[in-house]
Amino acid sequence: MNATSGILLEFYEQLLAYFGKQYWWPGDSPYEIAIGAVLTQNTNWNNVEKAINNLKKRNLIDAQKMTNIDSNELAELIKPSGYFNLKANRLKMMTKWWQKNADRALKQHVNLDLMRNSLLSVKGIGEETADSILLYAFEYPTFVVDAYTKRFLIRHHLINEKASYHDMKLLFETHLACDVYFYREFHALIVALGKTSCKKTSPRCDHCCLNWHLR
DNA sequence: CCCCAGGCGTCCA
DNA sequence: TGGACGCATGGG
Numbered sequence: 001m002n003a004t005s006g007i008l009l010e011f012y013e014q015l016l017a018y019f020g021k022q023y024w025w026p027g028d029s030p031y032e033i034a035i036g037a038v039l040t041q042n043t044n045w046n047n048v049e050k051a052i053n054n055l056k057k058r059n060l061i062d063a064q065k066m067t068n069i070d071s072n073e074l075a076e077l078i079k080p081s082g083y084f085n086l087k088a089n090r091l092k093m094m095t096k097w098w099q100k101n102a103d104r105a106l107k108q109h110v111n112l113d114l115m116r117n118s119l120l121s122v123k124g125i126g127e128e129t130a131d132s133i134l135l136y137a138f139e140y141p142t143f144v145v146d147a148y149t150k151r152f153l154i155r156h157h158l159i160n161e162k163a164s165y166h167d168m169k170l171l172f173e174t175h176l177a178c179d180v181y182f183y184r185e186f187h188a189l190i191v192a193l194g195k196t197s198c199k200k201t202s203p204r205c206d207h208c209c210l211n212w213h214l215r
Numbered sequence: 216c217c218c219c220a221g222g223c224g225t226c227c228a
Numbered sequence: 229t230g231g232a233c234g235c236a237t238g239g240g
Binding site for chain 1: 235
Binding site: 036037038040041042043044045046047048082083086090123124125126127128129132144146147148149187188190191194195 | 219220221222223224
């Protein structure tokens, strides 16, 4: 275990002590998690919840029913989540993929890299959305990187401003034990921190850093 | 009024 | 390969 591993583990422990277990992802089923992953793209989770509740009222957390509903009608239901026309199409495409691949993915009968590339081939599913679905819906050990994660890493000087998604993902995966539940909790805790802290990446402030002394 | 949220695809250099 | 831009609602 090198210095970076130790720093990351210490952050994890402090986040866990401060925020407690997050029990992510909020969602009752793998398919609902995948829907949430699409709807939350650049969108506040409060708005996503409204959209998901609209879908639940119509029993649309169901791949076959999602396939059958008219796109414009679907867009109207998910309106609170923003980008509703875009996301209605993305839900349709994700669902088409789901019907063909979800069974194998849930049983992890396909290698992680292959499954990840398969998800990434769906228009509207990028790296973060793919990793969220893989980690939280299918329990593949892949680390999820988002805007909060980037801010967290920059704030603590663990990576530079122009680091790519891949750079950040690998930082975690090469320095931490490969464990689905650990990855899930760590990402959720970073989001919990991000939601309660300011957006500045520099200079560090006590509130954002919770008075931690790590540098 | 302002700014932004758990991104992504397209376009263009 | 990478930066600018459009997509859009709801909360602070």
